[in-house]
Amino acid sequence: MIPEAFAQITVQREGAAGEAWLAELPGIVEGLLDQWSLQRDGDVLHGQVGVVVPVEGDAVLKVSFPHPGNVHEPDAFEAWGGRGAVKLYERDDARYAMLLERVHASTLAAHGGAAAAIAGDVLRQLTVPAPDGLPRMSDKADEWCEELLKDAAELDHPLPAVVVDQAVAVVDELCRVQPETLVHGDFHARNILRADREPWLVVDPKGYVGDPGFDAAIFLRTRAYYLFIDDGLVGAELLRSLQAELDEFAAASGVDADHIRRWTQLIAVQASFWGRRHGYGRARSGSELDELVRLIDQVAIHWTT
Template sequence: MEIPAHFAETTIESKGEPGRLWLAGLPAVIGSCVEQWDLALDGPVWHGYMGVALPCHTADDQAVVLKVSWIDDETRWEPVALAAWDGRGAVRLLRRDDARGAMLLERLDGSKTAGDLEGLEAAVLLGETCRRLAVSAPPGCGLPRVRDRAARMLEELPATWERLGRPFARPVLDEALATCRDFGPEQPDTLLHGDLIFANVLNADREPWLAIDPLGLLGEPAYDAGKFLTNRWADHTAAGDVAASIRRRLAAFADAAQVEPERARRWSLTRLVADGLWACEYQVEAMPRVNAVIDALHD
């Protein structure tokens, strides 16, 4: 099989020589999984940011997807989260090989994502998905915790903000840090998706919509608000008042997810600050939208 050129380029750019070595061994990993799980490939290779997905059929003619991902702290928890949900609100995990970063997943229709819906309708869908996925985590699952991320942000955000030339006003940073102090220490053992954006909720046959590509976290559902606020940006601009449109979308999510709107606002701002600092270094073209959301949410 041929690795998509763009995927190979971005992997090497992001991971350097270890990424190049991983790509070199990827066809062998895929071939081994195909043989071990008795699969027949039946379509072109798809890819995301750090993994490839191959449509297959099983020996009993079930349509499935073989997904193989680069293994790091962002990807290693996906099979743990999917196994815990067991198909409830998310794509069903059928087989896994954690050592190779391989998963066999049910194949979704995938002809539409939440991003094909109008922004407010999509926000409601993501809120409902968040509520469904917010279940008690299996004991000893080892998933990373929001409280640890909050502690790390308290330590890292001020230094990064200074190093990058203070790209936000100090009160914005202070509010993000206050959220980490106020909410971070006491977090429940509730399973979260971690990356609820419009592209990560697909239409399906078994249920109308199912989530894919979870990071897997333990914490309060309000933490999952906000990542999608920059999606379908044209809906915000068409509304005329961009800030009001952003706030309406967040309110729709919070209502559907049954989370406190103020906690959703504060976590959204905090995550956008962290994302914005990353974008300052690696995706500067995203900054105008990130700044607009921060301005809309900052109290």
């Protein structure tokens, strides 16, 4: 019922609370299968925060760890109504559970050069008015400013002052007042999956009220990683490819290219400092982390004007 890898990452991240939830998880799943009259139809899968149980009828039962970051996922799916995202059939908020449309395991991360245009078209479909009750990204502005200035002062880094100053300016100019739009919040290529009803559909939204430019920037930040790791691009070649993908994404999504660039500059500076303090999911220390931090530094500097 519980994949060993999922149990390990849950306990590492959540400690005793994770262990307690994992002990209850088989009973939670069985109760939901009974509640919604479902029959299992395949092996249990998992992501970072939840298990996915395939069930008959081309659907999956998803149960997530009860964390504030997972609260508004079903709200986002309801607002989209299947437009650019998997359909939501049932929800049990008390148990952080949903019955969702089934999609394939293949993600956009493996799709190569056309990924930016595909993702931009998906984001265009997701750009809808936000429902009531979602957290606002604009509420993060003060925290982001404080963190940028604190990190710039405390960390040993090569970013020129103008790069940090421009990131702070982006917070002041773009983050404090944002449109009443539903934002995915974790819009990267591994959360865009192959589907039958549409070519590509998103999963795992966080659900915010905010600026679609943020989602675009998160996508491009992760694309820089894939261009480096998968395609071996570095230096000027990587930056040229990333610029081309930004332009393709902007054309497909309808979001202004310079607007996306400014958001991406901010996200890159934040990621540079985060990596120095915490590492990244796939590189906590060592030479790989050093290379990734240098890559993010290059992006932050390149898109500073």
